[in-house]
Amino acid sequence: MPIITLTTDxxxxxxxxxxxxxxxxxxxxxxxxxxxxxxxxxxDIAHAAWVVATATREFPVETIHxxxxxxxxxxxxxxxxVETRGHWYVGPDNGVFAYVxxxxxxxxxxxxxxxxxxxxxxxxxxxVFAPVAASLANGYRPSGLEVRLTGALPWGARxxxxxxxxxxxxxxxxxxxxxxxxxxxxxxxxxxxxxxxRTYEDVPPxxxxxxxxxxxxVEIAVRDGRADQLLSVRRGTLVVSVAAGAPxxxxx
Amino acid sequence: MPIITLTTDxxxxxxxxxxxxxxxxxxxxxxxxxxxxxxxxxxDIAHAAWVVATATREFPVETIHxxxxxxxxxxxxxxxxVETRGHWYVGPDNGVFAYVxxxxxxxxxxxxxxxxxxxxxxxxxxxVFAPVAASLANGYRPSGLEVRLTGALPWGARxxxxxxxxxxxxxxxxxxxxxxxxxxxxxxxxxxxxxxxRTYEDVPPxxxxxxxxxxxxVEIAVRDGRADQLLSVRRGTLVVSVAAGAPxxxxx
Amino acid sequence: MPIITLTTDxxxxxxxxxxxxxxxxxxxxxxxxxxxxxxxxxxDIAHAAWVVATATREFPVETIHxxxxxxxxxxxxxxxxVETRGHWYVGPDNGVFAYVxxxxxxxxxxxxxxxxxxxxxxxxxxxVFAPVAASLANGYRPSGLEVRLTGALPWGARxxxxxxxxxxxxxxxxxxxxxxxxxxxxxxxxxxxxxxxRTYEDVPPxxxxxxxxxxxxVEIAVRDGRADQLLSVRRGTLVVSVAAGAPxxxxx
Numbered sequence: 001m002p003i004i005t006l007t008t009d010x011x012x013x014x015x016x017x018x019x020x021x022x023x024x025x026x027x028x029x030x031x032x033x034x035x036x037x038x039x040x041x042x043x044d045i046a047h048a049a050w051v052v053a054t055a056t057r058e059f060p061v062e063t064i065h066x067x068x069x070x071x072x073x074x075x076x077x078x079x080x081x082v083e084t085r086g087h088w089y090v091g092p093d094n095g096v097f098a099y100v101x102x103x104x105x106x107x108x109x110x111x112x113x114x115x116x117x118x119x120x121x122x123x124x125x126x127x128v129f130a131p132v133a134a135s136l137a138n139g140y141r142p143s144g145l146e147v148r149l150t151g152a153l154p155w156g157a158r159x160x161x162x163x164x165x166x167x168x169x170x171x172x173x174x175x176x177x178x179x180x181x182x183x184x185x186x187x188x189x190x191x192x193x194x195x196x197x198r199t200y201e202d203v204p205p206x207x208x209x210x211x212x213x214x215x216x217x218v219e220i221a222v223r224d225g226r227a228d229q230l231l232s233v234r235r236g237t238l239v240v241s242v243a244a245g246a247p248x249x250x251x252x
Numbered sequence: 253m254p255i256i257t258l259t260t261d262x263x264x265x266x267x268x269x270x271x272x273x274x275x276x277x278x279x280x281x282x283x284x285x286x287x288x289x290x291x292x293x294x295x296d297i298a299h300a301a302w303v304v305a306t307a308t309r310e311f312p313v314e315t316i317h318x319x320x321x322x323x324x325x326x327x328x329x330x331x332x333x334v335e336t337r338g339h340w341y342v343g344p345d346n347g348v349f350a351y352v353x354x355x356x357x358x359x360x361x362x363x364x365x366x367x368x369x370x371x372x373x374x375x376x377x378x379x380v381f382a383p384v385a386a387s388l389a390n391g392y393r394p395s396g397l398e399v400r401l402t403g404a405l406p407w408g409a410r411x412x413x414x415x416x417x418x419x420x421x422x423x424x425x426x427x428x429x430x431x432x433x434x435x436x437x438x439x440x441x442x443x444x445x446x447x448x449x450r451t452y453e454d455v456p457p458x459x460x461x462x463x464x465x466x467x468x469x470v471e472i473a474v475r476d477g478r479a480d481q482l483l484s485v486r487r488g489t490l491v492v493s494v495a496a497g498a499p500x501x502x503x504x
Numbered sequence: 505m506p507i508i509t510l511t512t513d514x515x516x517x518x519x520x521x522x523x524x525x526x527x528x529x530x531x532x533x534x535x536x537x538x539x540x541x542x543x544x545x546x547x548d549i550a551h552a553a554w555v556v557a558t559a560t561r562e563f564p565v566e567t568i569h570x571x572x573x574x575x576x577x578x579x580x581x582x583x584x585x586v587e588t589r590g591h592w593y594v595g596p597d598n599g600v601f602a603y604v605x606x607x608x609x610x611x612x613x614x615x616x617x618x619x620x621x622x623x624x625x626x627x628x629x630x631x632v633f634a635p636v637a638a639s640l641a642n643g644y645r646p647s648g649l650e651v652r653l654t655g656a657l658p659w660g661a662r663x664x665x666x667x668x669x670x671x672x673x674x675x676x677x678x679x680x681x682x683x684x685x686x687x688x689x690x691x692x693x694x695x696x697x698x699x700x701x702r703t704y705e706d707v708p709p710x711x712x713x714x715x716x717x718x719x720x721x722v723e724i725a726v727r728d729g730r731a732d733q734l735l736s737v738r739r740g741t742l743v744v745s746v747a748a749g750a751p752x753x754x755x756x
Contacts, residue, residue, distance in 0.1 A: 071476065378562065
């Protein structure tokens, strides 16, 4: 049974997510639809890109992932199909695939003509991405000219040996792209040196900690609190890795 | 595999949606349950009616749609089954089916006795609508006397050639019931004349626009902003269609 | 088709719920995943315990229920499998199973080694609970030493004949653990005597009422309003059952 996952900023108070599910049920009745996240902040492409990269890697190969965080719908950005590591992705070429396409990948324009739905200029989730994903579930494979993805995130390539904050999760944890293998004993961020520990209980409540998070990268959190409020840093902020010898101690 | 969709105002922090899913899994283990929306504003019947009408039309025929936005639960309003355009609907007769029942339809009282659950006076979603929907998925069909739906929305029939705002979505877009074929080149609302364009990028950021939305009716939005905050209009507000010649230009 | 339910405090804006679903899809492709609630307030163990107890009882036997409200993840609390009334539960031993384990039950440590995922110290939902639940869906059964659950809620055993507020739902309704059979004609809470009626419409709008709620226990609500705001009581507050003769009348 093919799986189609959905990641959107449509929320769960309107009928938009339901409409997408209806189209998929109509075109690919055997596909199983899995909700990943529908409360991506409105139009937040970088947020969606991280969610998609970290959640979809857990799925079996041949899963089809639909991403509809698409503030430029109907405008100049293109609709694409991306294939990487045995997974299929369908969505706008606006940066939402920046992380998953960092690996070797192939990409094609997503052409929904003939896939069962008239195309409105403002709801490509329903009219383009859902029909294309359902068709992939039915065995359709793109052919013809491959394209180069152009969507990008506001921050460029990761600086050697260091990282940046790339995601703030709903607990206020600051997730960086500094991988475990490059992380020293301490990280510096926003003027603070924070020792890397194993888990939350390694510091007292309401204290800052750094640790290797579930994505395999350094995260900064406040035990039973919110690091985003304590540190007030933006995504893109540099996280410097320090091997040893940096001052340590409790931080509040 | 029969499909049962769920639209409620139960949110996703309590066990109410889960209880409904449990009852369906118990009575109709082969049915596939699809979440449409659980964050309908509390008791907002008109909101639910629009969500149900626009989302459920995308599903295949024979789908069963459960709607639990039911501020009068346990009181005088009736529980009903509605059949229209090959779809089944189960919920309270309080107006949530006002749009879907605008088409030719049949309706019956929903009688859950003998369908596997004692009926509490405050949770008909679990005790009446879920068992009835699950039974429909199992092949049950209502018989006996048909009833006339009495639930209605606060606004009456659409005025000829014009429309009303009938829904405000989570992006603050104002959705009207003025169909594309009656829409001229410009709409008047709240003292403003707004030309109808194709999509968001046809106006500068933070400007008002009107366009034919995903429901096939006129919508009013602010590019990268919220039309509900800019215009402060209520649902029910008149939207007047103007053929041509109205003043146009950027609106903020 | 085995069913696995999910109850978490992960929200629906990040990739955490999606990652759990991906792991389950990979290990147990035939399992059907059902969302119960993902907006449990952060780290609110008592809230999760009530949601799990009231929602999961509606599911068929042999359902597997995963609960990830786990503020102590990576710390001293244990990961457990609980079996009771033919249902399986997987999660932290921190009190989330306090209500379901009030019935006769068996419990084991949840050992995820060999179940397909490296274990990070901060995301046991993905790395321990999901693989164990998926393995249960595949027919795995725990063996070896049983353990005694130690997780508990802030309030102890229910006082004879009376009850406590144990849950506040998203409508602001105050749910107690006073069962229908111990409820008299009136309840006393926060200095107010509230007569027990059948349903909301038995009192005027914006008035307090008590009734036997969907869990079979006394609930206190405000018709078309919020009892939590009107009464300002905390969970754990005593609810006294009064047989008859208490003063009654409208309360605002």
